[in-house]
Each structure stands twice: as structure tokens, then as C-alpha cells.
Amino acid sequence: MMVKREKKGGEDRFKWPFGPRNYILFAIGLIVIVAGYISLSAGSITVAPVLLVLGYCVLIPLSIIIKGKAEMSDAEDVAAETQAQV
Secondary structure, three states: OOOEEEEEOOEEEEEOOOOHHHHHHHHHHHHHHHHHHHHHHOOOOOHHHHHHHHHHHHHHHHHHHOOOHHHHHHHHHHHHHHHHHO
């Protein structure tokens, strides 16, 4: 993942690589993990591990891996520039 800097008006602008979709998936992952720990404290030995594995091994990594719309449009711009140079 690459952090992008844009120059606008002579100053560097930091462009965050995560979009709203990433934050929503991350929040859902945290909620699932908290629900897993709550069910674990209640004594569940079947639902709690499933929720914890789903949160830690699926949702949190997925929120990091998935690209936002802004990154996809940047990738398309880079591809267009590459095609123009060829």
C-alpha cells in the first residue's frame, strides 16, 4: 500500500489510502470480535470461537486488503498514463 502525496497550491497534501468501505469493514470486524468475547464470557464454546476467527482472520484483514474507490481510480489513471507512454 502506497501513501500518496499531492501538490495543491504549492503545498503537499497527504492522501489517506483507506476509504469509507475500509472503515466500515473494520468497524464490523471490531463489533464481531467484541461479540465473540462477550459470548465467550457467557460460556459459549461454539459461537465464540467462530465469531473471533471471523473477526480476526476474515473481516479485519479484508478491511485492510480491499481497495477503496479513490485507489481504484488512481490505479486506472496510472494505467492510462502507461498506455499513453507506449
